[in-house]
Amino acid sequence: MPGAVVPTVRIQAEDFDVAAEIIKMTQGRADIGAVVTFSGLCRDEAGRLAALELEHYPGMAEAEIGRIAAEAVARWPLQGLTAIHRHGRIAPGENIVLVVAASAHRQAAFEAANFLMDYLKSRAPFWKKEHHTDGSQGGWVEAKEADDEAASRWKQAVPKRN
Amino acid sequence: MSTKLIYFAWVRERIGKPEEDVELPAGIETVADLLRWLKSRGEEYEHALQYPDVIRVAINQEHVEHREKISGAREIALFPPMTGG
Numbered sequence: 001m002p003g004a005v006v007p008t009v010r011i012q013a014e015d016f017d018v019a020a021e022i023i024k025m026t027q028g029r030a031d032i033g034a035v036v037t038f039s040g041l042c043r044d045e046a047g048r049l050a051a052l053e054l055e056h057y058p059g060m061a062e063a064e065i066g067r068i069a070a071e072a073v074a075r076w077p078l079q080g081l082t083a084i085h086r087h088g089r090i091a092p093g094e095n096i097v098l099v100v101a102a103s104a105h106r107q108a109a110f111e112a113a114n115f116l117m118d119y120l121k122s123r124a125p126f127w128k129k130e131h132h133t134d135g136s137q138g139g140w141v142e143a144k145e146a147d148d149e150a151a152s153r154w155k156q157a158v159p160k161r162n
Numbered sequence: 163m164s165t166k167l168i169y170f171a172w173v174r175e176r177i178g179k180p181e182e183d184v185e186l187p188a189g190i191e192t193v194a195d196l197l198r199w200l201k202s203r204g205e206e207y208e209h210a211l212q213y214p215d216v217i218r219v220a221i222n223q224e225h226v227e228h229r230e231k232i233s234g235a236r237e238i239a240l241f242p243p244m245t246g247g
Binding site for chain 1 (some may be wrong): 220
């Protein structure tokens with residue numbers, strides 16, 4: 001087995017380039033057969049939302065996503081894993097989060113990306129506040145129980161690595 | 163020894179400051195003890211910690227349960243359930 005993959009985790013205010021991140025992961029290699037990317041974007045909520053303000057816990061945000069990514073690397077045979085999460089003010093249509101998972105075959109890449117997003121939503125220390133287009137005071141977005149349930153399903157059925 | 167408390171999102175807004183250093187009184191052993199003591203420190207804390215069960219806590223930047231012991235904690239963060247992603 002080749003050396004363990006070291007995940008790339010970045011927390012940043014600036015936007016990211018999805019294509020550039022895929023190239024960074026795959027360039028100069030011929031062993032990757034599958035790359036799955038997930039990007040999360042800011043919705044305008046039917047014109048109601050002017051922007052999201054993403055607050056985060058510096059230090060812990062990197063550490064926690066790093067722990068989740070390390071678990072993904074331990075559970076699936078991956079050849080690359082990148083997670084990028086933005087903070088600060090983000091307008092509708094802009095990127096918020098990116099996960100790139102690479103593997104020899106698609107199943108591991110799909111599952112690892114899915115796992116990372118499910119855990120990131122319920123464990124990464126970020127909080128969204130809404131700013132409304134009509135100037136009214138927006139509130140903090142409430143956590144969804146469905147996100148906790150999505151994360152907890154990974155506790156069952158632990159896939160075995162070859 | 164003083165402990166650094168850090169607050170995020172509506173916990174920060176309701177308490178009215180992003181962080182503070184506190185001297186924990188004797189007898190504060192667990193996260194639950196800490197939340198109970200903080201809640202008694204004034205109206206703003208009472209407002210922020212009205213429903214302690216929903217408050218998430220991290221010690222030295224790792225998630226912990228409310229029954230966790232806080233001895234040796236340099237940094238304790240209090241925040242609402244997370245909404246990233």
